[in-house]
Amino acid sequence: MSRERGVAWYALLRQVRPLVLNSARVVEASLSSQGLTVGMRAVLEVLVESGDSTVPAIAARLQIARQGVQRHVDDLRARGYVGVRANPAHRRSVLVAATGPGAEAMRRIREDELSALSALAPGCTREDIEVAVRVVSALNDEIRQLAAGGRP
């Protein structure tokens, strides 16, 4: 457990906050032509990937406030991208579901993003990127446990 390992992790962690802020700006700019926001996109993505869900469950998954999720759900409903229905498991918490047009919008957004992403940083090989994904995932798993108060 050398100090150099700590220095390398620290160098990695310093990159992530600006990456989150700047990538959210890029995504927001690209979504704005479709009248969507980063928050609406994130909620729609959860519903398309993981199926129908409640507002509290979406909030927990995205680590954003329930009020924010509720607002995004309202905005997505106004666009016809999600619908709500009674929740058989819980009377007070309706289920939110992506509609056909919502799923199709998400598919198009995703394809546009993948196409833009594939051209980025050509100096990194696909193998390099895959190492980075594995490393960042491993770090993420341990830091999530530490944040929850456990030991990794």
Add this chain to the structure above:
Amino acid sequence: MSRERGVAWYALLRQVRPLVLNSARVVEASLSSQGLTVGMRAVLEVLVESGDSTVPAIAARLQIARQGVQRHVDDLRARGYVGVRANPAHRRSVLVAATGPGAEAMRRIREDELSALSALAPGCTREDIEVAVRVVSALNDEIRQLAAGGRP
């Protein structure tokens, strides 16, 4: 520029927001015993690493609001960790500087963090972590330019 590259970048980008949120929680918990916050720590770090600076310059560097930086500076002053003095270059914007105790506090915080970080995710080699740092830095550079409205 294969679609698989885009998929790999996307997998990486999905990791970074939870990593930022959870690592801030871990750092906050560790700082709270010293009466410091993540924001105060970030401001102190900029001053120790890059020398005396103004509130607007610190805000730009950290991508946080000036009012937030001003509050952190006030809190750090109350602790004796920073001082302010007239700015020869700009009459209305004082220079903020880390004090000796501030620099020493930052040094201790950093050593504690490096020691905790060095033990994380032992399944990742130092070489793996260094690949990840290089990949994330390259992505960051391009996304920063895109966010600023340019092309990478």
